[in-house]
Amino acid sequence: MSWVQNSGLLKTTVAMLGVVFFLFCAGDVPAQKKFSRTYPAGQSVRLKLVNRTGTVTIEGWSKAEVSIQASMEAPTANIQPQSLSGEIVVNLVRDNQGRGEVGIVNFLIRVPYYTMVDIETMVGNLTVSNISGGLVRAHISTEGDITLLNIGASNVAADNVTGDIFFDGELQEGGNYRFSSNKGNIGLRIPFNSSFKVVATAPSTRDISFYQCAGPDLSLLGDGRRMVGKCGSGSATLSVTNQRGSIKFYRR
Amino acid sequence: MNCEDCKGLITAFMDNDLDESRAASVRQHLARCGECALVCEDLASIVDVCSNEGDSLLPENNSHQMWCRINNILENEQKAVQQQIVPEPPRRGLWHLSFWQLASGLACIAIVSSLLTVVAIRNYYEPAATDSIAQTTSRTFVDRVLMKVGLAETPQQQIERKLRDRQAAIEYWNARVQTRRNQWDNTTRAAFDRNMREIDDSVNEYTTILQRDPEDDLSSEMLDSVLNDKMNLLRDFSDL
Numbered sequence: 001m002s003w004v005q006n007s008g009l010l011k012t013t014v015a016m017l018g019v020v021f022f023l024f025c026a027g028d029v030p031a032q033k034k035f036s037r038t039y040p041a042g043q044s045v046r047l048k049l050v051n052r053t054g055t056v057t058i059e060g061w062s063k064a065e066v067s068i069q070a071s072m073e074a075p076t077a078n079i080q081p082q083s084l085s086g087e088i089v090v091n092l093v094r095d096n097q098g099r100g101e102v103g104i105v106n107f108l109i110r111v112p113y114y115t116m117v118d119i120e121t122m123v124g125n126l127t128v129s130n131i132s133g134g135l136v137r138a139h140i141s142t143e144g145d146i147t148l149l150n151i152g153a154s155n156v157a158a159d160n161v162t163g164d165i166f167f168d169g170e171l172q173e174g175g176n177y178r179f180s181s182n183k184g185n186i187g188l189r190i191p192f193n194s195s196f197k198v199v200a201t202a203p204s205t206r207d208i209s210f211y212q213c214a215g216p217d218l219s220l221l222g223d224g225r226r227m228v229g230k231c232g233s234g235s236a237t238l239s240v241t242n243q244r245g246s247i248k249f250y251r252r
Numbered sequence: 253m254n255c256e257d258c259k260g261l262i263t264a265f266m267d268n269d270l271d272e273s274r275a276a277s278v279r280q281h282l283a284r285c286g287e288c289a290l291v292c293e294d295l296a297s298i299v300d301v302c303s304n305e306g307d308s309l310l311p312e313n314n315s316h317q318m319w320c321r322i323n324n325i326l327e328n329e330q331k332a333v334q335q336q337i338v339p340e341p342p343r344r345g346l347w348h349l350s351f352w353q354l355a356s357g358l359a360c361i362a363i364v365s366s367l368l369t370v371v372a373i374r375n376y377y378e379p380a381a382t383d384s385i386a387q388t389t390s391r392t393f394v395d396r397v398l399m400k401v402g403l404a405e406t407p408q409q410q411i412e413r414k415l416r417d418r419q420a421a422i423e424y425w426n427a428r429v430q431t432r433r434n435q436w437d438n439t440t441r442a443a444f445d446r447n448m449r450e451i452d453d454s455v456n457e458y459t460t461i462l463q464r465d466p467e468d469d470l471s472s473e474m475l476d477s478v479l480n481d482k483m484n485l486l487r488d489f490s491d492l
Contacts, residue, residue: 052492053440093491101437122488123443141488142447161447161481182481183450203474204457222470243454243478 035070039083041112046135050091051121052077054104060113060130060150067110073103093122116153125163145184160184168252171196171236180241188240189250195232200240200247201225207246253281258288263319266295298322370394408466411475418479425486432492444489451485454478 041064049056066088070079078095081088096102104124111117116135119126125144128136132152140146140160148158151169158165159180168189171177177196179186193214200208206224210216218229240247258281264270265278282289349357373394398404405413433441458475461468 097491098435100435120488122440122492141485142443161485162450180477180481182447182454182478201470201474203470222468225470241474241477243474244450 033072033074033076035068035072035079037068037081039066039068039081039088040064041066041115042086043114044086045112045114046087046116046118047109047111048087048089048091048118049107049109049120050093051105051107051119051124052092052096052102053123054106054121055125055144056107056119056121056127057109058117058119058126058128058131059108059110060115060132061110062113063110064112066112066115069108070105072105075099075101075103077102077105079105170194170252171238173235175236177236177238179239181243181245183244184242185245186240186242186247187250188238188248189252191252193232194236195230195234196236196238197230197234198228198238198240200227200238202242202245202247204244205242205246207248209246209248211249211251213249213251253277255281255285255288258282258285259291262288262292262295266292266299370398406466407469407472411462411466411472414472414476415479418476418483421483422479422486425483425490428490429486432490436489436492440489440492444485447485448482451478451482455482 045066047058047066049058068081068088068090072079077092079090079092080095081090083089090107092102092105106124111131113130114133115131116133117128117131118135118137119128120139120141121144122141123143124140125147126138126140127147127149128138128151129147129149131150134153135155136148136151136153136158137156138146138148138158140163142160143162144160145163146158146160146165148156148165148167148169151167152172153169154172154175155177156167156169156175157178158167159178161182162184163181164184164186165179165181166187166189167177167179171190171194173195179188190211192212195214198218200210202208203222203225208220208224208227210218210227213231215232216229217231218227220227258278261270261274261278265275268275270278282292395404399406429444433444436444455475455478458471458478461471462475465471
């Protein structure tokens, strides 16, 4: 055979192998379904989301509406959001109770920035950004990172068993802030002039690094396992507990 | 004859039982003594009444029995008059207590006021919210005293009680989880087991520390916290 004939055969073979490879790979990727719904939001709105497995991203925006988008892997989960008197509830645990296997569901939810946000998931990362409502609660039953960015809420709670927690926001006067992890690192980035009482406990690592806040009055207790005190007049309350990880404060 | 002799003979005199000489003496005395004459008149009146009322009141030929009766009546009347005159003993009201009742009442008041004082002092010295954590490692003097006398739980007892309470709740939720975990997919089951191990490691760590030093309040608090985490983990997964 001539070189030209061999070259044609080679091209055909490569092309066929490419198709086979594509089909093989495509067979491994689980089929994804999309879910999308939008709700009008009033002056007071609350979002409650309970996910099973998957990432959850909540973003605050200036529109007066709540946009819920989800990508679902097979076996596809049931999603039946409920909107009642200003509260939007998405509960995948309830909606899929008794089902053995439910695929991963990744949420992207956009809400008015003044929304009260209450998020729970069994496994997966949670990210909440640009929220200044009365509440931000992020709870992971097992493992996953919690990232709270540009938060101005007066009540913030974040807890997981395994994973990092990062908070970047302002501490409101009289607010309550609680962060708790069993194994991970907790980082808090707050303004220099924040006024708060603080109890930070890292019993295993004793790794608590504080930033230079305004008017500090701090002391270490229990052989360095806990730091207590206040910055400024101490109007807000900040409680941080990390059983087996570090706690670090950063100046915003 | 004096008055006493006269009164002793006056009944016999009225019954004509005296001889003449003694009757004359009584008569002379009655003539002189107004008091005895009055007694004689009273007795005569009584005899008249008895005679008028009927024979049943006056047994025949038995003056001695009659006078005994009369004396009994008079004595009963005198007693009745005395009972009326003698002031009634004051009634035993609520305020009239025996010595032992009074003593036990005072003892109760002393105990109650002592306990109230202790509670008040404890509250007064209760650490403020701002520095509650700072003072958890140091017990107040009152606390120590109460522990010594058995009125308050020792740190070890507190830990044991907390552990028992938590353990009961954990067992309940764990039983629910065990009935459902076979339905979970492998990823969920693996995540649950992995994180449960992490929590159990922390529980074991604090339990060991507390066995060495039961008064380590911070470890006690952390143990309580991780047990709470464990319970929450079980509860979350019991709904799946």
